[in-house]
Amino acid sequence: MVKNIEWDKTSKHNQSINLDQVPQDFEDAARWVRSSRIGYAVETAVKVYRTHIREFWENAKPETIINVRGMSSTVRNKRIEVAEERIRKVLKLQGNANDPISLKKDDILDGFRGMGYVGDFQQKKEIKRGGLTRDWRFIVHVFAMSLVHRKGGFDGLNLEWSAAMLNLCTNQKFNISGLIFNYMLENASEPTWGMYPRFIQMLINDQYENPPNDGDLYAFHVPTSCQYTEIKTNEWVLLHDWMYAAERLPLVKEAYRKSREALKEKQL
Numbered sequence: 001m002v003k004n005i006e007w008d009k010t011s012k013h014n015q016s017i018n019l020d021q022v023p024q025d026f027e028d029a030a031r032w033v034r035s036s037r038i039g040y041a042v043e044t045a046v047k048v049y050r051t052h053i054r055e056f057w058e059n060a061k062p063e064t065i066i067n068v069r070g071m072s073s074t075v076r077n078k079r080i081e082v083a084e085e086r087i088r089k090v091l092k093l094q095g096n097a098n099d100p101i102s103l104k105k106d107d108i109l110d111g112f113r114g115m116g117y118v119g120d121f122q123q124k125k126e127i128k129r130g131g132l133t134r135d136w137r138f139i140v141h142v143f144a145m146s147l148v149h150r151k152g153g154f155d156g157l158n159l160e161w162s163a164a165m166l167n168l169c170t171n172q173k174f175n176i177s178g179l180i181f182n183y184m185l186e187n188a189s190e191p192t193w194g195m196y197p198r199f200i201q202m203l204i205n206d207q208y209e210n211p212p213n214d215g216d217l218y219a220f221h222v223p224t225s226c227q228y229t230e231i232k233t234n235e236w237v238l239l240h241d242w243m244y245a246a247e248r249l250p251l252v253k254e255a256y257r258k259s260r261e262a263l264k265e266k267q268l
Contacts, residue, residue: 008151016045060188099175103163116237137231144180149183
């Protein structure tokens with residue numbers, strides 16, 4: 001049993017994102033996130049109790065559950081089971097276990113080049129937020145702050161999460177539930193930190209109605225206007241057509257045309 005579970009000291013990992021409070025500059029990207037398969041997982045806020053998350057990871061262990069790869073734990077004397085399909089159901093991520101969970105590195109880079117990516121991908125093997133333009137930066141921000149498994153480095157996505165974002169944005173299948181589960185299972189094999197506190201609390205709540213708590217709420221970092229300022233840029237590359245509301249698409253395309261013309265005049 002692990003006696004001391006380390007936490008994300010910045011309290012940024014796995015936070016919910018209030019898309020109603022997103023600056024107007026990102027309204028189209030925020031609307032798309034809300035309507036996408038990750039919308040519920042990104043927006044849903046729950047009260048997270050440190051004792052619940054600590055107990056879960058202290059007692060977590062990989063386990064085969066009814067011939068299915070999974071993990072189990074005990075929280076307040078209640079058995080909690082986690083498997084890929086349960087994550088899919090609780091987080092409403094749709095898809096299925098047969099969907100791809102990775103892409104070739106070259107395919108990832110080609111896809112992001114189409115989004116206007118200009119970063120150095122070959123050495124870092126990450127898609128860095130700063131290599132993209134405004135709305136695409138926002139979507140990387142959503143993935144990094146809300147869905148990604150790690151407790152630091154929120155300015156980029158590794159190969160797997162880059163593939164997840166790419167397939168989601170291009171209406172392709174991808175097993176996001178399986179990706180989240182794999183990282184949880186890896187942490188359960190040798191628990192060292194309170195990974196996915198919000199998602200774990202949602203899984204606990206799904207199996208344990210009103211679990212007792214000590215009132216020790218985990219306080220997530222509250223996004224500030226500074227964070228959104230960091231992802232703004234004068235450069236702008238359109239999202240895919242299907243990522244805009246139908247009535248907004250002509251207006252956005254016209255605004256983009258004007259912005260490109262203004263940029264060309266400035267460069268002359």
